[in-house]
Structure formats: structure tokens, C-alpha cells
Amino acid sequence: MESLAALVLENAKFAVDGAKIYALKIQTALSQSNFQEGIKIGLYFLQLLGINLPENPDMRDVEKGFEETKSLLAGGKIEDLLDLPEMTQPEPLAALLILSRLMGATSIANPNLMTLIALANVNLSIEYGNSILSAFAYATYGIVLCASVLDIELGYHFSQLALKLVERFNAREVKAKVLDAIGNHILPWKKHLKESRAMLLGLFLT
Secondary structure, three states: OHHHHHHHHHHHHHHHHHHHHHHHHHHHHHHOOOOOHHHHHHHHHHHHHHOOOOOOHHHHHHHHHHHHHHHOOOOHHHHHHHOOOOOOOOHHHHHHHHHHHHHHHHHHHHHHHHHHHHHHHHHHHOOOOOHHHHHHHHHHHHHHHHHHHHOOHHHHHHHHHHHHHHHHHOOHHHHHHHHHHHHHHOOOHHHOOOHHHHHHHHHHOO
């Protein structure tokens, strides 16, 4: 597996194809409730792309991650992120695919790693531009801000950014995931329950 992945990644234009292979391997492991194996597969592929995330991060790793993202966001407005150019480089596109596939497993098996994944998603979008998966990245960052940092206002603003990006890209591939993330994990911190319910009902219309 390792030699095949290295061969695929020799030419950058094949990075996304390699990510699809690994995404399938991750999904296979997760479907068998083998969360740790799925996480290891994903982390290995990310290392090939130059993204090194600790398998078992502690709070110091999490704090460092927050600082890195905060530094990238410094001096700008959240609304400005909507106008970032479209992500076109294959490596960050491949990384976003794998990171998004790891989100569910790590939220159950490794919350600290889930936080670092959410931060890495946002960092990639800021550095390389927005993609369809960036909408999910901003939504999950909003979850982390609400639940871990208790910055409800900032988390809510990122959720609205995610919704606008879904609309801009007409991102049907991630719309349900974004609505689920916001309706279940962000809106309840900020709005009346009926608004969360309305958003979640919208899942059936996607």
C-alpha cells in the first residue's frame, strides 16, 4: 500500500486520485467499526502530502493548532474568506478529502485529533483557496469554536460562511453534511430550537 501511494504521488496531478483510493480504504475500515485503522490510514496518506498530525495529540498540540489558525486569520474578516480564489492545487485538494473523511471517526475515537483536523481544514482553505469541501471545513471549525473554545459568536459566523460557500459552489456533495453540522452542533448554542429543527428538516430536501 505504501509503495503504491508513493508512486501515485510522484506526479502531483495524481494526488486527488490517490486520495480517492485512500478515502475508500478509510471508509472500508470505518464500515467495520475499525476506527483506529481508518485513522491510521488517513494519517499515513496525509504524511505523504507533508501534513503531519499526531496520532494521539494532547492539549498542548491542540493549543498550538489553535494558535496557528488564529495567526492565519489575523487581521482579516471572516467575510473575506468567501472571496478567496478557488483551490486548484492537487495536494491540498487531496488533503481536504482525506481530512473530511476522518472527521466522523475522530469525533468518536479521538476528539483532540478531530479538533486538529478541523483546524487543518481551515488552514488549507486559507492558504490555497476555497473548494467545495471548504464549506464543511468552516462548519466543523464553527463546531470546535462553540464546543471547545465557547466562542459562540465566532462559531456562528463561521457557520454562516459555510452556508454561503455551499450556495456559491452549489455544493450538493457536502450540503447535507454542512446542514447537519450546523443544525445539530452550532445553532443550538445561538438560536431557538425551532431554527435548528428547520435546518435539519432541510436535510430531506437536499
